[in-house]
Amino acid sequence: MAFNTRTKIKEVLALEPTGQDTIVMGWVRTFRSNRFIALNDGSTPNNLQVVVNYENTSEALLKRITTGACLKISGQLVHSTGSGQKVELQASHIEVLGDSDAEKYPMQPKKHSLEFLRENAHLRMRTQTFGAVFRVRNAIAYAVHQFFQQKGFVYWHSPIITASDAEGAGEMFKVTTLPLDGTAPKNDDGSINFKEDFFGKATNLTVSGQLEGELAAMAFGDIYTFGPTFRAENSNTTRHLAEFWMIEPEMAFYDIEDNQNLAEEFIQYLIRYTMAQNAEDLRFLDERLKEEEKALPQDKRSEMGLIEKLQFVVDNKFERITYTEAIEILLNSTPYKKKKFQYDVQWGIDLQSEHERFLVEKHFKKPVIVTGYPAAIKAFYMRLNDGCEPGRETVAAMDILAPGIGEIVGGSQREERYEKLVARMEAMHIPTHEMSWYLDTRRFGACPHAGFGLGFERMVQFVTGMTNIRDVIPFARTPKNAEF
RNA sequence: GGAUGAGUAGCUCAAUGGUAGAGCAAUGGCCUGUUAAGCCGUCGGUUGAAAGUUCGAUCCUUUCUUCAUCCGCCA
Numbered sequence: 001m002a003f004n005t006r007t008k009i010k011e012v013l014a015l016e017p018t019g020q021d022t023i024v025m026g027w028v029r030t031f032r033s034n035r036f037i038a039l040n041d042g043s044t045p046n047n048l049q050v051v052v053n054y055e056n057t058s059e060a061l062l063k064r065i066t067t068g069a070c071l072k073i074s075g076q077l078v079h080s081t082g083s084g085q086k087v088e089l090q091a092s093h094i095e096v097l098g099d100s101d102a103e104k105y106p107m108q109p110k111k112h113s114l115e116f117l118r119e120n121a122h123l124r125m126r127t128q129t130f131g132a133v134f135r136v137r138n139a140i141a142y143a144v145h146q147f148f149q150q151k152g153f154v155y156w157h158s159p160i161i162t163a164s165d166a167e168g169a170g171e172m173f174k175v176t177t178l179p180l181d182g183t184a185p186k187n188d189d190g191s192i193n194f195k196e197d198f199f200g201k202a203t204n205l206t207v208s209g210q211l212e213g214e215l216a217a218m219a220f221g222d223i224y225t226f227g228p229t230f231r232a233e234n235s236n237t238t239r240h241l242a243e244f245w246m247i248e249p250e251m252a253f254y255d256i257e258d259n260q261n262l263a264e265e266f267i268q269y270l271i272r273y274t275m276a277q278n279a280e281d282l283r284f285l286d287e288r289l290k291e292e293e294k295a296l297p298q299d300k301r302s303e304m305g306l307i308e309k310l311q312f313v314v315d316n317k318f319e320r321i322t323y324t325e326a327i328e329i330l331l332n333s334t335p336y337k338k339k340k341f342q343y344d345v346q347w348g349i350d351l352q353s354e355h356e357r358f359l360v361e362k363h364f365k366k367p368v369i370v371t372g373y374p375a376a377i378k379a380f381y382m383r384l385n386d387g388c389e390p391g392r393e394t395v396a397a398m399d400i401l402a403p404g405i406g407e408i409v410g411g412s413q414r415e416e417r418y419e420k421l422v423a424r425m426e427a428m429h430i431p432t433h434e435m436s437w438y439l440d441t442r443r444f445g446a447c448p449h450a451g452f453g454l455g456f457e458r459m460v461q462f463v464t465g466m467t468n469i470r471d472v473i474p475f476a477r478t479p480k481n482a483e484f
Numbered sequence: 485g486g487a488u489g490a491g492u493a494g495c496u497c498a499a500u501g502g503u504a505g506a507g508c509a510a511u512g513g514c515c516u517g518u519u520a521a522g523c524c525g526u527c528g529g530u531u532g533a534a535a536g537u538u539c540g541a542u543c544c545u546u547u548c549u550u551c552a553u554c555c556g557c558c559a
Contacts, residue, residue: 033518051517067509084519108495108509109520115552116495170557208559233557234485246559342555353555410559455559468552469559480550 006072010043017077017087024048024089025072025097027126030109031065037091039071042125045132045284049080049088061094067109068100068126114471121475122484129288132281133472136274137460141226143273144247144456147266148224153249156216156223158209163201164434171232172204173242205230210451211381211438213250214414217449218441224249226456234479238468239406239458243477250451256383256396256413259450260369263400263409264318266454267367271310274463282307282463289465302404303365306465309403312366319364322372323351323394329363330355347392350377353406360401367408373397380428382412384420398452405462411452418442 006025015022026041026048034054038047050073054062065071072095080088106120107127117124124130145155161175177198178184185196194202209225216223229246249262275282286306293301304312321329330336330345335358343352351359351370360368375384375393382395400409415421421442425432432439460472470476475484 030520032520033516033522035516036518038519047519049519054516080517082517082519103494103510106494110495110508111520112495119551229559231558235557236485236553237555237557238553240558244559248559405559407559453559458559 006041008043009039009041009046009048012048012077012089013044013046013085013087015077015087017079019076019078021074022077022089023072023074024050026070028065028067028069028071028100030067034062037065037071037073039073039089040126040131042131042135045128045135045280046085049082049085050075050091051088052091052094057094061096064096064099065094066100066102066105068102068105068107068123069096070098070100071095072097114468118468118470118476119483125474128284130471132278132284133460133464133466134474135281136278136285136464137472139274139278140270140456140460140463143270143277144224144226146273147269148222148249151222153222153224154216154220156209156213156220156225157227158206158212158216158225158248160206160228161199161203162206163199163203164211170207172207173230173232175199175203175205207231208246208453209248210250210453213248213451214381214438214449215441217250217252217451218445218447221252222249223251236479238470239461241457241469241473241476241478244469244473245456247454247456248451250449252447252449254413254450255448256371256398256450259411259413259452260318260320260371260398263398263411263452263454264367264369267400267409267459268314270459271314271463275307275310275314282310285464285466309465310463316366318367318369318400320369320371321359323370323374324372326351326355326359326370329359333358333363348374348376356401356406360403360406365403367403368401369398370401371396371398373399375424378412380424380430381414381421383415383417384424396450400452402458402462404467405458407455408458408462409452409454411450413448413450416442416446416448418446 006023009024009026012022012024024039024041026039029038029040029047031037035052037050037052039050040047052062052065073089073091074093075089075091077087078090080086082088107123112127117127117130125134148155178192178196185193187193194200206229208229209227213223213225225248227245228243230243232242233240251258251262254262289302289306302309324347327345327347335341336345341354343349343354345355360366372385372394375382375395378395378397382397385394385396388394396413398409398411399407402408415424418439422432422439425435457469457472461467461469464472466472470478
């Protein structure tokens with residue numbers, strides 16, 4: 001006899017109650033008045049109210065119905081006379097599958113701070129907020145595949161361990177089996193002899209699958225990667241993780257405009273999908289955000305509610321400006337004139353977060369795509385724009401800036417012209433001999449192509465309204481923290 | 485890596501240079517159609533760690549540590 005005879009609570013709540021026999025299994029959120037169990041099984045943010053006839057239930061069993069306990073309950077589904085819900089389950093039999101010592105269980109039926117829940121990340125998904133966040137995360141992940149698969153993109157697995165340290169996207173985690181106690185084999189000059197290491201060379205965890213993605217785009221046309229990515233940067237912010245997930249599509253025969261079109265359509269698709277599939281979760285998160293912002297002074301509150309914001313982003317084209325235009329806007333801005341910016345503005349600077357925030361949150365009040373950055377501040381593989389005035393060379397780069405998040409997408413049209421690419425690599429001291437496999441794409445059947453990277457957690461942040469990136473990944477890896 | 489702020493009961497917070505208090509939770513009893521918090525009682529803390537100043541430190545100083553926020557790096 002199979003054990004899984006339950007109906008998921010999401011389905012139960014949608015049923016027309018006719019007193020039908022129903023079996024549910026889930027975890028106790030609260031037990032009120034010795035009579036009402038709020039039961040949740042993770043299928044929905046909503047709880048099922050289970051009514052216990054305490055007069056016919058043993059004292060011993062009642063005592064075991066505690067917050068966090070796992071129960072199997074069979075009973076009859078009936079209309080609820082209470083005001084908080086449409087249906088409820090009149091319990092006829094309750095079985096405790098797993099006790100939860102109320103004295104020890106950290107989750108209490110009350111509001112906890114996000115900091116506390118972060119420290120209890122192994123249990124926080126049992127809360128309404130994190131249940132909603134991670135169901136939304138799941139929906140977005142699924143939508144990523146759906147979007148690209150519908151367009152005929154090939155899901156491509158770029159390696160996680162890489163010997164290339166030329167990807168130019170920051171510090172990398174070393175991968176080695178050599179001993180760390182100082183007995184590792186050395187070269188004559190005292191450096192570690194990686195020829196003796198597992199891979200016979202120094203290897204790291206990937207910071208990007210892009211370069212390998214480009215190889216695949218030269219075979220399949222359109223591909224995308226979606227996997228974990230690692231950065232060993234000592235970044236302590238609400239939008240950086242040492243281990244995060246990134247989606248990197250790479251398309252042959254795309255120029256920078258095609259690239260922008262795809263990225264915009266992609267982001268809007270993800271939001272639209274989630275709004276359709278996880279309406280309940282978003283409603284809860286919307287409410288949560290409103291509650292939370294009540295504590296803030298008026299001017300710190302969001303102008304739009306979460307759902308309102310998402311609808312707005314789906315309904316409106318993203319603003320598209322060039323880097324040069326962005327600089328113009330900043331130079332003419334009130335904060336610049338009143339010297340409110342901490343960092344100076346002039347053509348050639350990398351846009352600082354305060355500048356990006358001004359453009360996105362104050363000036364345009366919508367997502368902004370900035371293109372045409374100075375070549376000097378961007379990566380070697382980005383395509384040099386033709387016809388630049390001397391000293392103002394730009395590349396076909398694009399960043400998508402989202403309100404409250406900042407950079408959510410970074411991408412570019414790639415430099416497909418062999419000579420120009422090699423010249424840039426040499427200028428930027430990228431070892432071309434180690435990258436011959438990459439340069440081969442430019443030797444054999446090169447074509448215009450483009451791609452971008454979307455930070456998956458930043459996307460989840462944007463959709464859920466969670467302000468700290470550590471709250472949208474199950475177990476965050478950040479400097480000094482690899483708990484769980 | 486830099487700046488700022490913060491670590492007091494399981495949680496959320498309060499307090500004073502004279503060795504700490506509330507609400508919730510837990511727990512015992514009473515109650516019983518409730519929507520986190522019914523009523524009465526009980527338990528609960530080497531005030532993040534170490535050192536220093538002081539007759540005396542949770543409070544002042546230093547170092548360390550952890551966390552949060554902002555900045556830098558980016559997705």
